[in-house]
Amino acid sequence: MKSVRVRFAPSPTGPLHIGGVRTALYNYLFAKKFKGTFILRIEDTDQNRYVPGAEAYIIDSLRWFGLLPDEGPEFGGEYGPYRQSERKEIYKQYGDKLLADGNAYYAFDTPEELEMMRESDQTFKYDSKSRKVLKNSLTLPPEKVKELLEKGENIAVRLKIPENEIISFNDEIRGHVSFESNELDDKVILKGDGMPTYHLANIVDDHLMEITHVIRGEEWLPSTAHHVLMYRFFGWTPPSFSHLPLILKPTGQGKLSKRDGAKFGFPVFPLSRDSDHEEDNFTGFKDDGFLPEAVLNFLALLGWSPGNDQEMFTLPELCEVFSLDKITKSGARFDIDKAKWFNQQYIIHSDNLKLAYTVQDKAIDEGYNVSIEYLADVCGLMKERVHKTDEIISGGRFFFEPPHAFDDETIKKRYKPENSKHFLKIADQIGAGEKNEIEQIIKGYVQENGLKLGEFMPILRIALSGSMQGPDLIQSMMLIGNKESSERITLAVAYFDKLF
RNA sequence: GGCCCGUUCGUUUAUCGGUUAGGACGCCAGGUUUUCAUCCUGGUAGGAGGGGUUCGACUCCCCUACGGGCUACCA
Numbered sequence: 001m002k003s004v005r006v007r008f009a010p011s012p013t014g015p016l017h018i019g020g021v022r023t024a025l026y027n028y029l030f031a032k033k034f035k036g037t038f039i040l041r042i043e044d045t046d047q048n049r050y051v052p053g054a055e056a057y058i059i060d061s062l063r064w065f066g067l068l069p070d071e072g073p074e075f076g077g078e079y080g081p082y083r084q085s086e087r088k089e090i091y092k093q094y095g096d097k098l099l100a101d102g103n104a105y106y107a108f109d110t111p112e113e114l115e116m117m118r119e120s121d122q123t124f125k126y127d128s129k130s131r132k133v134l135k136n137s138l139t140l141p142p143e144k145v146k147e148l149l150e151k152g153e154n155i156a157v158r159l160k161i162p163e164n165e166i167i168s169f170n171d172e173i174r175g176h177v178s179f180e181s182n183e184l185d186d187k188v189i190l191k192g193d194g195m196p197t198y199h200l201a202n203i204v205d206d207h208l209m210e211i212t213h214v215i216r217g218e219e220w221l222p223s224t225a226h227h228v229l230m231y232r233f234f235g236w237t238p239p240s241f242s243h244l245p246l247i248l249k250p251t252g253q254g255k256l257s258k259r260d261g262a263k264f265g266f267p268v269f270p271l272s273r274d275s276d277h278e279e280d281n282f283t284g285f286k287d288d289g290f291l292p293e294a295v296l297n298f299l300a301l302l303g304w305s306p307g308n309d310q311e312m313f314t315l316p317e318l319c320e321v322f323s324l325d326k327i328t329k330s331g332a333r334f335d336i337d338k339a340k341w342f343n344q345q346y347i348i349h350s351d352n353l354k355l356a357y358t359v360q361d362k363a364i365d366e367g368y369n370v371s372i373e374y375l376a377d378v379c380g381l382m383k384e385r386v387h388k389t390d391e392i393i394s395g396g397r398f399f400f401e402p403p404h405a406f407d408d409e410t411i412k413k414r415y416k417p418e419n420s421k422h423f424l425k426i427a428d429q430i431g432a433g434e435k436n437e438i439e440q441i442i443k444g445y446v447q448e449n450g451l452k453l454g455e456f457m458p459i460l461r462i463a464l465s466g467s468m469q470g471p472d473l474i475q476s477m478m479l480i481g482n483k484e485s486s487e488r489i490t491l492a493v494a495y496f497d498k499l500f
Numbered sequence: 501g502g503c504c505c506g507u508u509c510g511u512u513u514a515u516c517g518g519u520u521a522g523g524a525c526g527c528c529a530g531g532u533u534u535u536c537a538u539c540c541u542g543g544u545a546g547g548a549g550g551g552g553u554u555c556g557a558c559u560c561c562c563c564u565a566c567g568g569g570c571u572a573c574c575a
């Protein structure tokens with residue numbers, strides 16, 4: 001059996017978005033499952049839409065997720081180049097072959113002319129019917145064609161779709177799919193600038209790179225008919241096709257798009273980007289506090305299921321159990337709550353030191369210059385109560401600085417000014433004690449004086465952190481330190497007393 | 501408009517003709533906890549509609565409705 005070779009083929013027209021990541025993931029999983037090859041191919045045939053930096057962004061994103069290609073630009077391989085813009089001559093050869101065999105023809109219509117046709121007739125299609133009255137090498141006399149060719153303007157090569165045929169193929173996910181050739185348009189395969197369109201480049205490359213399985217988004221389903229036709233014209237065996245269901249907006253109205261991040265308030269891109277244009281600025285999953293393994297786990301289950309109830313998977317586990325026939329047929333809405341839940345699970349099970357390194361930059365940005373060991377301890381105490389890593393910092397500021405404000409409501413309700421002297425004594429004892437004595441100091445004091453622990457702990461908590469929420473109080477105080485804890489209590493009690 | 505694909509709890513999915521239609525997220529309730537969270541227990545809620553086929557249909561077929569995709573010298 002031929003070894004499995006799959007490709008992820010994004011176009012560098014902008015940052016890779018989450019749907020693309022899922023496509024990459026499924027390709028990766030499929031390749032690894034069969035010990036095959038995962039290839040990255042950059043589909044940059046549209047010079048006008050090329051965005052500098054997009055390719056680097058794509059690679060950086062894949063790297064963050066750990067979905068490294070076995071072959072691709074910057075990764076090497078025997079089937080390069082892996083950027084389509086560097087394969088221009090190859091496509092021309094194959095275009096010429098199609099032309100020579102009568103399976104393609106030159107079309108000289110200008111974009112403006114076609115535009116007008118479409119405006120006057122909404123249903124206009126460049127197909128086996130309309131090509132008979134349009135400006136192309138099929139209708140024009142040979143001399144005229146020769147003249148236009150020499151002139152070299154507005155020359156496009158179009159695929160000549162045969163009439164009255166049923167074009168069908170098997171999709172691994174959807175089964176048998178068929179199209180009537182009369183419904184298909186004569187797609188441009190080589191553009192005026194000499195570049196191929198996706199359709200030609202894609203099948204030539206898939207063939208030359210010996211791709212065995214094409215796993216891509218559902219938006220390609222309609223044009224697959226054109227692709228299988230080209231495979232036939234070239235006499236090649238088509239690869240297996242799998243068209244993935246789309247990831248939909250949370251509302252279900254349409255596929256998730258790049259703009260939806262800002263619209264719904266969650267990331268749709270892996271990595272953040274700063275741009276001069278405000279609308280191109282966005283926060284990625286990474287900076288928003290997501291762990292790559294969590295996003296991958298979430299994405300894996302968005303359109304695929306193992307067939308049982310297991311939900312938590314490591315990447316190697318996914319590689320093992322993944323299969324195309326378990327991919328869902330219908331589109332799945334992006335559910336940020338589920339994504340956060342996965343992230344929370346991964347955070348909880350993460351090693352403290354590892355978490356510390358992922359939030360270190362954030363801590364430094366906020367001006368919290370603490371040791372990585374201290375940060376790791378903070379992570380250990382905070383990780384059970386956050387959904388995203390950035391909340392370890394934003395929800396645990398009292399580990400780095402005294403609280404700026406206190407929960408006055410609760411103080412008014414539960415603080416008893418007559419206990420003020422007790423708090424001060426506790427503070428003194430803590431200040432003079434060792435860190436592992438804190439628990440004994442508080443509980444011992446309360447007990448010896450016949451007081452209620454419930455009247456002290458909540459108040460101490462607010463004194464230390466400002467609010468009623470947070471990790472175990474004793475543990476927190478031990479981390480913050482005896483001296484600092486003592487000072488915070490003394491200061492806070494003075495403030496509390498003034499509220500009465 | 502045309503073509504293609506799809507349709508199980510609010511969301512994501514299991515079910516590959518016979519099940520009290522299962523899980524997870526969310527939500528609600530209870531327990532644990534000095535708080536929050538974690539964790540545990542329980543609850544909530546579903547086969548779009550109509551025809552067939554069949555002893556029997558969520559499952560197979562058809563129609564309708566709805567949703568999505570495509571319909572560029574973009575990918």
